[in-house]
């Protein structure tokens with residue numbers, strides 16, 4: 319091993335250290351946990367002193383913001399039933415976000431409390447705690463108001479031949495994001511990649527504010543990256559293709575210009591009616607085009623005609639649109655698709 323554990327943990331964010339030491343203990347060798355423990359002590363955490371209340375205080379930031387009140391209610395009920403910190407909570411990671419899985423315990427009473435609160439968490443907005451209309455496909459689940467915020471943050475704005483504005487999201491929960499305006503003039507390197515995914519292909523755009531020559535000389539660190547390199551993906555950003563359209567031609571190679579032209583020649587989708595079909599998949603409604611696929615030929619028997627299948631798919635799309643704010647936004651507001 320070339321780098322010692324204590325060297326590795328030195329550069330880690332405090333939330334990572336706490337998560338490792340208090341929650342994911344079982345996943346690491348004891349030598350590593352000792353190094354993490356030492357690092358926590360170095361940073362002023364007195365591990366010998368911590369009791370149940372300290373444990374709760376330390377781990378609560380790992381839970382979503384909107385769940386904090388209910389989290390404290392849960393611990394209150396657990397403590398009343400004799401819970402102790404040795405019954406560690408278990409978190410699972412899903413798409414990079416932490417979700418609550420349960421508790422490491424055989425005690426029926428504890429488990430009952432945890433099960434009750436798991437349901438409460440699932441029905442509460444992870445951002446603001448609201449318990450009304452929640453969309454569960456998010457990690458954490460979100461209310462309509464908070465989804466609008468997510469959409470806002472994923473939308474590239476003020477796109478022109480001069481530049482564009484985007485939201486630079488924070489790396490950790492204790493940092494804050496900000497809107498950043500970028501001038502095309504400051505971009506020195508552009509890369510456009512197409513990644514063929516399971517569902518449809520994803521286009522990735524990488525913009526660098528330094529030249530190839532400068533790149534060789536500099537030591538690229540995480541903080542450096544955030545300031546000088548910007549990544550967008552067609553999967554996550556709104557107005558993505560509008561942005562691609564506005565990259566100044568003189569910044570692109572001949573091959574890139576051809577690639578962009580190919581990507582932007584969307585065909586019209588017969589289900590959602592948008593010009594959004596790339597390689598036979600619609601980037602708005604995700605239907606496979608031409609709308610009659612091999613799979614559909616099975617459906618022909620029960621649906622009679624191709625028109626019936628199309629109208630069935632249209633109905634499904636409209637239902638999905640009503641249920642999912644992001645899909646609605648992509649359909650109604652995303653400038654990428656006309």
Ligand SMILES: [Zn+2]
Pocket residue numbers: 443444445446447448460461462463464465
């Ligand atoms: Zn909310």
Ligand SMILES: [Zn+2]
Pocket residue numbers: 587588589590591592594600601602603604605
């Ligand atoms: Zn479509």
